[in-house]
Amino acid sequence: MHTLEQLRSGALAGTVRLQLACGLTEFPPEIFDLADSLEILDLSGNALSTLPEDLPRLRKLRVLFCSNNRFTVLPAVLGACPALSMIGFKSNRIREVPAAALPPALRWLILTDNCLTALPATIGHCTQLQKLMLAGNQLTALPAELAACTRLELLRVAANRLTALPAWLLAMPRLAWLACAGNPFSTADEAAAAADATPDPIAWPRLEMAQRLGEGASGVIHEAALRQTGPQGGAAGQPVAVKLFKGAMTSDGLPRCELAACLSAGNHPNLIPLLGEVTGHPDGLHGCVMALIDPAFQNLAGPPSLASCTRDVYPAGKAFSQTVLLRLAYGIAAAARHLHERGIMHGDLYAHNILHTGRGDALLGDFGAASLYTRDSAQGEALERLEVRAFGLLLGELIERCVEVDASVLARLVELQGRCVQPVPGARPVFEDVARELALELEGLLAVG
The missing domain is CATH 1.10.510.10 (Transferase(Phosphotransferase) domain 1)
Known part of the structure; x- marks a missing residue:
């Protein structure tokens, strides 16, 4: 993380990567002093709603992150940035993507957790596009022109308002990773799976939480001891791992959809064994209890x-x-x-x-x-x-x-x-x-x- 003081003093001259998160409401003009070197600019976690029209002066800029700001429109000036290939505007208030906002060299576009209802047909001109992340919007359809993006490999459209997956999408030659849960077309399958899944309920008081093992986009995993019920309930518990879901939108979709898939997966030697579903968490969080994996893995x-x-x-x-x-x-x-x-x-x-x-x-x-x-x-x-x-x-x-x-x-x-x-x-x-x-x-x- 850098500071405005460093930027303004010239201490960052020649830097390739700049990260500023200090309540910015306007784009600092001093950033243009880095035009000969800057390739990665991260302005996430500020209060920005616009970018300057002369942004293309940053002629080497390849990556721009502006997540968790106040944009309502994806800035059209992005399309004029000659080297820009990765754009990340997660968790803003974006309702519109102008046709001009998509640069020709675009490989990776992140618009997760916004308010989009449509994408422009010009996205089909982004023939280098490999990764498109749109989970948590209000899309009712995908533009057919997207089929021209034959390099597309990863697509996240979970938690939108899609009534169907178009046939052309599933025929795309390189698409390999797709997240599409939490849409109207998938509701019936999710409801049926939930009805079939019968996870063992594990009451929160039976879990003695210990060290944090890791954190992902959707939740935090802790080591814990699972105490038995009955006369032996006070004895040392079984070592387990507990994943508590954050309950917020992630880059992949909704944690509730992840939990439904976990509960429906059943047992297999090459899946992490699921022991049950957490019930009665004091903060209302959802979670699951899994076998604790040998650290050799x-x-x-x-x-x-x-x-x-x-x-x-x-x-x-x-x-x-x-x-x-x-x-x-x-x-x-x-x-x-x-x-x-x-x-x-x-x-x-x-x-x-x-x-x-x-x-x-x-x-x-x-x-x-x-x-x-x-x-x-x-x-x-x-x-x-x-x-x-x-x-x-x-x-x-x-x-x-x-x-x-x-x-x-x-x-x-x-x-x-x-x-x-x-x-x-x-x-x-x-x-x-x-x-x-x-x-x-x-x-x-x-x-x-």
Whole structure:
């Protein structure tokens, strides 16, 4: 975080990244003194409602964040910024996106938690667009021109007013991560799943909260002890993890939709076991109680960076043996198959949402982008094949980092990966086929060993 005093004194001369959050109501003109170097500008958490018309003077500006401000219109001047490729205006009051506001180099647009009712048709001109985040608006439809954005890989439209997903959307060649829960078209599926789910209620007084384990977009996870009821209730409790949902809009959608998907997922060896739903929280928060995971499990990768946009960032030197690769890939494919059998699309099938051990044990987590759907339908099949592409991208990342692999096994994996990511969604395999092929490879490897 920087200060206005630093900016005005010249102490930030030559900086590439500037972050100011100090109650600004106007754009500080001193920022233009950084025009020869500034690439990333973060003005989130202020009280801005406009940007200057000469903003394009920041000719190197690639990334602009203006979340949690007071904009009601996405500034049209953004479209004139020559290098601008990432725009983030989350949690403003934006009702309108002018056609001129979208720069030609746009790759990543974040308009989560605003008041949009429509997008301009000119979004179809943004042919470099890879990531579009629109959860928590009032959209009733998506412009058909968006189909021209054939590089689009991630779309968040949860918690809007969409009455249907257009067929052209599910036919987009590179779309792999989709969050669409909390719309009118999904209400019936969510209600049916809620009726079928019968989680064990776990009263808040039975939980003795301990250290915080982590925090995500939708909630905070704590270690806790779950005390038993009855005569032994005072004894040391069972170690568990408790996720308490924040109750606010996230970049993926609504926490209540995440909770519904968690409760509907059931048990699987490659999912984190769910023990029950928190009831009676003193602040009315919703939450779930999960098994406490062995600390030997670590994240497979980190989330995408500003530079990688839609690709996870792996630790330098990360490598997998052939056996570990196959165990990881099969475990995640089997978990996804299980979810699809229950009418759940994970929506965020990424390495950064996978916990693993060095032996290849894998757990798929984070249901923040999950959506419920009807399986026996053309749309259900399309959603399943869409998610297979996400798995194919993951498999490609594992293959790239595999060492000491048998040439024939590698060839078959590369061929499978190619089928999973091919641009015609209907020609991709489903997870039942993917898991079966990986299981055969794993069995063959173990038989040889």
